[in-house]
Amino acid sequence: MGIRLEKNWEILNSARIKALPGQLGVYQIADKDEQIISVGYAGAKEPFGIRSALEREILLHGNVATQFRYEFTSNYRSRWDELLMLHIYDYGELPEHQRNEASRVGRLHPI
């Protein structure tokens, strides 16, 4: 099983978000150049799961957030940490607005 979130990017807009089920999971948000600007999770506190979380990402990043990809999982907390560690491994640091998570997450050396 691949550990990276390698699904195709989808256009991020309200219409697409509304079509998603309200399940729990993890996601990545990217700009138009597919640069990841956020790695997040939709937890059980979200009223409509991943839909609510993605709507909040649009509010946070505005027009810069143009694409997303996601994965439904009830293990959203451990999967989120895994994606953050992979991001550090791949890019050296976390997305700018998530740098405060760096001291909390561990480190991975995937094959």
Next chain:
Amino acid sequence: MNFDLTDEQQMIVDTTRKFVESEIVPAEENLDPDAGSLEPHDFERLVIKTKEMGFYGLDIPAEYGGPGLDTTSRALMAIEMSQHRAGLYNPCYGVFGGAGLAQLYEATDAQKERWLYPTLRGEKKGCFALTEPSGGSDPARAVQTKGYKDGTEWVLNGSKLYISGADKADYALLFARTSDDPGRNGVTAFIVDTDSPGFFVRRVVHTLRATHYATELQFEDLRIPEDQILGEVNGGFAIANDRLSRQRIPYAAGCIGPAIRAQAMSIEWAKSRETFGSILAEKQAIQWMLVDNEIDIRHAKYCVLEAAQKADKGLRFRTEAAMAKLVATEASGRVVDRCIQIHGGIGVTKDLPLERWYRELRIRRVGEGPSEVQKLIMARDIIGGSFK
């Protein structure tokens, strides 16, 4: 056995219970239902409180600055500390501090300076790396990570599986086979910094515990100076086994807290929820479930306290600890299962902590030696010898 608490033990129970109710439960209310840590400002605030209470570093021996609790008091605290949503695996979110890896108290002075004391000061974290893909229930024979000596260094190659905290640890206590002996006399314990070349955390292993994952490790020509051996060459299994035995009593005690909390929630629910014209508490089916819960909780508690009291008296407690581990993990699982049934639909939602306890308690029947291994340990003591 006398299960009456001393005045001091009663004070410890009362103080811990009040702390959980007034500090931990409110602090966790707004966290994600699967959260594994408090908000940093809450954590720091509550650590100050536990230090003021004199309970910080619960498992640190008195000669190293810990509170020096006996096993019974420690077990009673574990029962109280686990009575909140994250309590099974994160009792009080760690605000009572950790003791580090118990084996390091047997280390050389130089090793203590490098790893133990920084751990006790909260500056370093360690992880315990024993289990391998080849198995965990019979670690003495399952260890296949190989070590050979090259000058003044040992060179290790192999892998470990289901290792908690390795991705965040500064060092690992790592077990490798260092002789041709295929059993317990061929394993050596090494202390190794996790940033050493050849030490890799390859992947996260997701489990029923949605917050805390395990990891898989790989060692490729990992070079370890010989002064980083803990204990004697080929004497590592005794070190590992000692930890596994000692761990069983608090491990069992920690399972009882969620069962007690779930039972209290269910009694309250049964007294207020109405169906078919009467409250649930008036229905025999519900009453019997609550009674079965009470029997399971008391049985588990008595087993834990019996094991703890024998340990405190310096008596042999291996069978009692194994029985406590088996009974507490299985009984608590049954209790939470019945409590979900009593609650109905809301019992399986993340609105209540029952579903988290249900998932996490299932792991307890496997972790730290599965029920079947506990029976094997008890059978050896009851029948005698090693079935020779």
